[in-house]
Amino acid sequence: MKKDLYNFAIRMGDTSWILSHRLCELCSFGPFLEEDLAMTNVGLDHIGQAEEWLNYACELSDEDVDADFLAYRRKEKEYRNVQLVEYPNDDFAYVITRQFYLDVYNYLLYTKLTQSKDATFAAIAQKSLKEVKYHLRHSSNWMVRLGDGTEESHERVQNAVDDLWFYTGDLFVMPESEQNLAKEGIIPNLADLEADWEKMVLEVFEKAGINKPSYEVLASGSFDGQHTEYLGFMLCEMQYLPNKYQDAKW
Amino acid sequence: MKETRIWEILAEIPDPEIPVLTILDLGIVRKVAFEGEAPIITITPTYSGCPAMQRFESDIKEAMTKNGYEGTEVPMVYDPAWTTDWITEEGRRKLKEYGIAPPEESSADKKALFYEDDIVNVTCPRCNSKNTKLESQFGSTACKALYKCNDCLEPFEYFKCL
């Protein structure tokens, strides 16, 4: 059970951590000042959420590790973040769509987790949910503005919606360890969450005039440490300093 | 009461990002207790990633040391989660004087989608006009949003509800 809790804390922590890195890459590269501030603010919230989850993972771990170690010193296959958040900041429409898919997911997941039988899960969820609401307001608003905007903005956001949809299947795959937690009332059943997720996403698509993509097969495997080709490059950059100067402090 | 003196010291510690507020105005101190002679001051974070949290901890420890206390501990609790409802009346007044509009809505349930309807008209801290416009939900720090006053035309920051 402790190992199952650990796995889930790592999964949540890694997802926020990797996304925060992507968002922080936008610092001073946002399309305009307010948006630059918005992306980095959302990134900062995710750094905080990652820290809470990874600190709890350390408590649950049998090894003597701290959150910095987990964040900076693991190998690619040891990360458990969902693949969606690895996708690069190719285009603003992709940045927003990536965020929107995850915000809806986090909104629904954290809402359920506030009722978790694990007190720390519930406490982190209660805190994070308040922040996620602001994130979702921001990303869903942009989905409508882009989808219902100019011909070009519509085309670009539709492309992003189509391409990134492939990675959304991965959000709902439940490994055995998560099934154990669901049985104990510690986390919700992710398959049930999927239906709610799709409903909420489609509600926004409808308002935005965006078409729902169709795929035969969706990506999966992050729970097992399988990632997109992008993660390795990100880790190279992110881990360079902590690896080179192992005891460096700010 | 040993605790009373601790609260007095805490009342002098400013927020590192909005120095007109003390940490008590912000409502982040949840509990003061003693373990032997060492003060145990429990705090709660405002925003998960708020970089001021580490400053709070070191500022509290420093103030305690200065006042002759040893071995101060500053544990962090997440439950119940901090809300802007805990900012004191005094804190709200100071924020407004400083040019930051204090939180107006209650933190109670907020819509996450299609929220335009529940945006309240924030009062301009300069001219008190209610004719203001949300420019961005995100501002210079995690706790603030950017607004513009349509009457005096000045931009201002709003301490957003959480």
Ligand SMILES: [Zn+2]
């Ligand atoms: Zn004004």
